Amino acid sequence: MENLHKSYGQQAAVSDVSFEVRRREIFGILGSNGAGKTTAVEILQGLRDRTSGHVSVLGLDPAREKNQLRRKLGSQLQSAALPERLRVVEAIKLFAHTRNVPVDVEATIGTWGLETLRNRAFGSLSGGEQQRLFVALALLGDPELVLLDELTTGLDPSARHATWDLIREVRDRGTTVVLVTHFMDEAELLCDRVAIMDRGKMVACDTPGGLTAGSGKPVTITFSTTNGYRPDHLLAVPGVESATRAGDTVTVTGPGQTVVHVAAALAEHGVAPADYRTHYPSLEDVFLSMTGHRLSEKVPS
Numbered sequence: 001m002e003n004l005h006k007s008y009g010q011q012a013a014v015s016d017v018s019f020e021v022r023r024r025e026i027f028g029i030l031g032s033n034g035a036g037k038t039t040a041v042e043i044l045q046g047l048r049d050r051t052s053g054h055v056s057v058l059g060l061d062p063a064r065e066k067n068q069l070r071r072k073l074g075s076q077l078q079s080a081a082l083p084e085r086l087r088v089v090e091a092i093k094l095f096a097h098t099r100n101v102p103v104d105v106e107a108t109i110g111t112w113g114l115e116t117l118r119n120r121a122f123g124s125l126s127g128g129e130q131q132r133l134f135v136a137l138a139l140l141g142d143p144e145l146v147l148l149d150e151l152t153t154g155l156d157p158s159a160r161h162a163t164w165d166l167i168r169e170v171r172d173r174g175t176t177v178v179l180v181t182h183f184m185d186e187a188e189l190l191c192d193r194v195a196i197m198d199r200g201k202m203v204a205c206d207t208p209g210g211l212t213a214g215s216g217k218p219v220t221i222t223f224s225t226t227n228g229y230r231p232d233h234l235l236a237v238p239g240v241e242s243a244t245r246a247g248d249t250v251t252v253t254g255p256g257q258t259v260v261h262v263a264a265a266l267a268e269h270g271v272a273p274a275d276y277r278t279h280y281p282s283l284e285d286v287f288l289s290m291t292g293h294r295l296s297e298k299v300p301s
C-alpha cells in the first residue's frame, strides 16, 4: 500500500498511508476507534474504493481484480455474525459454496477441532467457539493471505489466548495474516510487525521490540539494598543516565544495553541483589508518545 488516501466527503478517513506486509508474517494494524484501520483493510480486499494511492495485494489490484483476489484471500470482517440457527457444518458448506473454492468439509472440521460442534447451531456456541468457526471460514480453500478484523473483541482471556494460538498456527502453516486490533497486548504478543494508525495516519511500523527499542525511552533498573551502599559509582558506567537511592530501593536509568553494564559493575562491586529488576518501555508507552493519547482513551480531536 503506497500513499493511500480515502475520504468520505470532506472527511479524510485514511491519509497518505504506506506499508508493506511480508509473506508468512502476522502483521497487526493497531489503533483507537476511528483510526482508519477497517477502511484500510477493506480497501485491501476490494470492498471499498480508494480515493488515491497505489495498492497491490498478492500482485493484484483489489479495485480492478477483485474476483481473482477473492480466490487467494480469506477474511473475517468486523462484527461478523451468522444466523443463530445455522449449524457449524452448514456454515462451512455455505461458505465453501460462496467462496467458489474446492473445500474438504470433513478435513476443515478436523483441522479446526470442530468435531464436537459440527451439528451445533451458531447461536449456541460460546464466543471463543464462534471465533474458531470464523477463523476456519476465513481459511477455507487455503488462502495465501487472511485478513482478520477485531478477532478477539468480546472474548474472555482464555478464549483470547486460544484464538492467538490458532492464529500462530495459521502463520506457521504458511499463510500471511493481517490483523486489525485495538488491543495493545494482542499487538505486542501476537504480531510479528505492527503498524500504528492514528486519526487516519500511520505513525509507526516495526516489530514490537523495534518499536519499544526505538522509542528513545530509557530502561529503568531497580534493586534493593539494606547496607550503606551508595550507587554513585554507577554514574561512571557506560550509558547510565541516573542512579539514585530512596530508602532501600536503588533506581538506575539508561538505554537498553545499560542493563548488562550495570549488572557487571554491581558484581565487580560485590553487590548481588536478589531482586534486580528491569522495566522496559511498553508498546503502550510508545503509543502514547507517538499519538499523544492512550489507546483506550477517547481520541482528542
Ligand SMILES: Nc1ncnc2c1ncn2[C@@H]1O[C@H](COP(=O)(O)OP(=O)(O)OP(=O)(O)O)[C@@H](O)[C@H]1O
Pocket (backbone or CB within 6 Å): 008, 012, 013, 031, 032, 033, 034, 035, 036, 037, 038, 039, 040, 078, 182
Ligand atoms: N461509510 C462511511 N461514511 C462516512 N464515514 C465513514 C464511513 N466509514 C468510516 N467512516 C469514518 O472514517 C473514519 C475511520 O473509520 P474506520 O472504521 O476505518 O476506523 P477504525 O480504525 O476501523 O475504527 P474502529 O476500531 O472503531 O472500527 C471514522 O471517522 C469513521 O467515522
